[in-house]
Amino acid sequence: MQTKQEYKAFIDEESCIGCGKCIRVCPTDAIVGSKQVLHTILPQLCTSCSNCINTCPTDCITLSTLGTTLTESEELVLTQKKQQRLSHNQLVPPTILFPRAMPVNNTNTIAPKDRKQSIADAIARVKAKKNLAK
Secondary structure, three states, X not given: OOOHHHEEXXXXXXXXXXXXXXXXXXXOOOEEOOOOOOOEEOOOOOOOOOHHHHHOOOOOEEEEEEOOOOOHHHHHHHHHHHXXXXXXXXXXXXXXHOOOOOOOOOOOOOOHHHHHHXXXXXXXXXXXXXXXXX
């Protein structure tokens, strides 16, 4: 007979709403996905802690798939890695974490008058698009 710790969490794809609550409570970053997208559990990182099961609003997570157990030291290392990642993300400004696709050129600055005009044009395009949709 298998012990509870040998079973790993599994997400039922039909019921998952992509709320992201399970990702926040997972101590080892074993759950991957983003808001409004199906999440998945990496069984090699799952510690069977059941935090995700208790947090899930749709009860779509169960301990069902068989996997190998992690030692306490492996669990500790994974938890420490998550904590380091979270603390690093708090220290680094979002512009560094998510750099712009195109570098910004300061040599070609736009005059405030032109900037205001481009914003007004963008607003006019959005209003026109909304009027066409009605």
